[in-house]
Amino acid sequence: MQELSIDSVNQSFANREVLSSVYLNCKIGEVVGLLGRNGSGKSTLLKIIFGSVKANFKYLSINNKIYDKGYLSRNLSYLPQDNFIPNQITVLQAINTFCKKRQAELTQIDFVINHLKAKFYNLSGGERRFMECLLMIYSDTDYILLDEPFSQLSPLWIEELKKHINKAKADKGFIITDHYYQSILDISDRIVLLHNKCNYTINHENDLVTHGYLLGFTA
Numbered sequence: 001m002q003e004l005s006i007d008s009v010n011q012s013f014a015n016r017e018v019l020s021s022v023y024l025n026c027k028i029g030e031v032v033g034l035l036g037r038n039g040s041g042k043s044t045l046l047k048i049i050f051g052s053v054k055a056n057f058k059y060l061s062i063n064n065k066i067y068d069k070g071y072l073s074r075n076l077s078y079l080p081q082d083n084f085i086p087n088q089i090t091v092l093q094a095i096n097t098f099c100k101k102r103q104a105e106l107t108q109i110d111f112v113i114n115h116l117k118a119k120f121y122n123l124s125g126g127e128r129r130f131m132e133c134l135l136m137i138y139s140d141t142d143y144i145l146l147d148e149p150f151s152q153l154s155p156l157w158i159e160e161l162k163k164h165i166n167k168a169k170a171d172k173g174f175i176i177t178d179h180y181y182q183s184i185l186d187i188s189d190r191i192v193l194l195h196n197k198c199n200y201t202i203n204h205e206n207d208l209v210t211h212g213y214l215l216g217f218t219a
C-alpha cells in the first residue's frame with residue numbers, strides 16, 4: 001500500500017515523556033492535519049519521522065518498507081520550522097535541486113518567475129518562507145512534512161499555498177502542522193490531535209474543545 005505510517009512512538013527528553021505510543025499515518029492523495037497545543041510534541045514527531053531526532057522507540061514504514069530514518073527512503077521532504085535553504089543559493093538553483101520533475105509548474109507562479117535569479121539572502125522573511133514552502137510542496141518525493149508553513153505569511157499567500165497543496169496532493173501525501181488551525185481544517189482530509197502525549201482522531205471541530213485545544217463557547 002502507498003502509505004507512510006509511524007507506530008508506537010515513544011520519546012522522552014531528560015526523563016520527561018513527550019510522546020507515548022503515538023500512531024500517525026498518511027496515504028498518497030491525502031492531507032493529514034496535525035494539531036496540538038504548544039509543546040505537545042508536533043515538531044518532535046515530524047523530526048522523528050524525517051530522522052533528525054532519534055526516538056526512544058518507533059516503527060516507521062514508507063510504502064511497505066521499514067526505515068530507521070525517513071529521509072533514507074529518498075521519498076520524504078520536510079519543511080522545518082526555521083529557514084533551511086542556505087543564503088547564497090538562488091531560487092533557480094533550489095528549484096533544480098528539489099523539484100526536477102515539477103519545474104514547469106513552479107515556474108508558472110508569478111513570484112517564482114520574478115525571483116528566479118534572487119538569492120535567498122535577498123528575500124524578505126515571508127518571501128523566503130513562501131518560496132521554501134513551494135519548493136517542498138512541488139519537491140520530487142511522494143510524502144511531504146510541513147512544520148508551520150503559514151507562519152510569517154500574509155493572508156493572500158496563505159490562501160495561495162493552500163491552493164498549491166490541494167493541487168499537488170493528487171499524487172502526494174502531506175502531513176501539516178500549524179497554529180493557523182482554521183487553515184489546517186480547511187485543507188486537511190483528516191485531523192489528528194496530539195494531547196497528553198497521545199494521538200486523537202478529530203471527527204468534528206467540537207472534539208478540539210473536548211480535548212482542550214480550543215476554548216468552548218457558553219451561551
Ligand SMILES: Nc1ncnc2c1ncn2[C@@H]1O[C@H](COP(=O)(O)OP(=O)(O)OP(=O)(O)O)[C@@H](O)[C@H]1O
Pocket residue numbers: 013014018036037038039040041042043044045
Ligand atoms: N532537544 C530537546 N531537548 C529537551 N526538550 C525538548 C527538545 N526538543 C523538544 N523538547 C521538548 O519537547 C516538548 C515538545 O516540543 P515540540 O517542539 O515537539 O512541541 P510542538 O508541539 O512542536 O510545540 P510548538 O507548537 O510550540 O512549536 C516541549 O516541551 C519541548 O520543550
